[in-house]
Amino acid sequence: xxxxxxxxxxxxxxxxxxxxxxxxxxxxxxxxxxxxxxxxxxxxxxxxxxxxxxxxxxxxxxxxxxxxxxxxxxxxxxxxxxxxxxxxxxxxxxxxxxxxxxxxxxxxxxxxxxxxxxxxxxxxxxxxxxxxxxxxxxxxxxxxxxxxxxxxxxxxxxxxxxxxxxxxxxxxxxxxxxxxxxxxxxxxxxxxxxxxxxxxxxxxxxxxxxxxxxxxxxxxxxxxxxxxxxxxxxxxxxxxxxxxxxxxxxxxxxxxxxxxxxxxxxxxxxxxxxxxxxxxxxxxxxxxxxxxxxxxxxxxxxxxxxxxxxxxxxxxxxxxxxxxxxxxxxxxxxxxxxxxx
Numbered sequence: 001x002x003x004x005x006x007x008x009x010x011x012x013x014x015x016x017x018x019x020x021x022x023x024x025x026x027x028x029x030x031x032x033x034x035x036x037x038x039x040x041x042x043x044x045x046x047x048x049x050x051x052x053x054x055x056x057x058x059x060x061x062x063x064x065x066x067x068x069x070x071x072x073x074x075x076x077x078x079x080x081x082x083x084x085x086x087x088x089x090x091x092x093x094x095x096x097x098x099x100x101x102x103x104x105x106x107x108x109x110x111x112x113x114x115x116x117x118x119x120x121x122x123x124x125x126x127x128x129x130x131x132x133x134x135x136x137x138x139x140x141x142x143x144x145x146x147x148x149x150x151x152x153x154x155x156x157x158x159x160x161x162x163x164x165x166x167x168x169x170x171x172x173x174x175x176x177x178x179x180x181x182x183x184x185x186x187x188x189x190x191x192x193x194x195x196x197x198x199x200x201x202x203x204x205x206x207x208x209x210x211x212x213x214x215x216x217x218x219x220x221x222x223x224x225x226x227x228x229x230x231x232x233x234x235x236x237x238x239x240x241x242x243x244x245x246x247x248x249x250x251x252x253x254x255x256x257x258x259x260x261x262x263x264x265x266x267x268x269x270x271x272x273x274x275x276x277x278x279x280x281x282x283x284x285x286x287x288x289x290x291x292x293x294x295x296x297x298x299x300x301x302x303x304x305x306x307x308x309x310x311x312x313x314x315x316x317x318x319x320x321x322x323x324x325x326x327x328x329x330x331x332x333x334x335x336x337x338x339x340x341x
Contacts (some may be wrong), residue, residue, distance in 0.1 A: 058094050059225045060086070066230040066325040069302065071215060082213040084231060085340070089208050089217060092338045093226050095181070096203050106197040107168040107178065108253045108333070109145040109160045109189075112283060116192045119146040122156045129241045135159050143283045145193040148175065153188055160189070163252040163282030165336065168196055181251060197253075197333055205335045207287065207326065209316050211236045211247055212341045214307045216287070216318060218326065229329065232322050233307025237314035243267070244313045247339055252281040254335040257327055261286055276320055277327040281337040289320030
């Protein structure tokens, strides 16, 4: 059993972005995909309290529940070595531990396919490489949530990404008062875009997607430890306008599942096939199995392209049996997805 421990005395900072936007993994018929690039000005972490928090010991042990296609901590790829970035994974776990120590109300930004209404234009915007309206951080309007400054509720300042985890400070008015995990300031958001999370949720399961090393790890909190449940190759999204885009960096919540996620042929309304055991975490971004192109119907377990270079439309591809493991193991509205580089 592999045991990794670390100790800290301050609230950790995980350098991920919560406010960025993402397009549907296949395409919105007749409309190109957005870039999915993270913001350029990484927000800072929550204010460190004056009194040091209690000592936090993060213990990670390997106790796999899924043991197929398992990767080692470090492994060869072509003429180099790749790895699981345990320092960044540990930082994410510390963050979850700190949230558990300081109970708060949490919520999810939601506007999948603009189902809650197209976000209004922000104060400053431009069109990105995908010809979509974006804010100054490159966060697209499509499928996003408008964020207003408390001193100006007439014009939105920026966009927030569907699926992002946020702290819910007040939901007694039409505009909910929220705080993103990494900003000191507060934002106002129309309540129709915010889904509160049940107070009983403790975020005991986490998925870590590494877009640099093209791998994925799942971990589960048990007692005083975090147990590694799987370590596998994955393939993330690539920047290829007008349809394919990168998997965005950020902290998200698994929002829904589809046994078969149907996708379209690029630039058309024709069905291109399906991706099995799909778990959606932001906009149209899914963790899913190997895509099955029409007219084939049977599942494909593995692809030699997994764990190599980004090639998805933005989703996170896995071996199909691992996607099924995630599908069965990760509860909706309770599982956190960290995407980092």
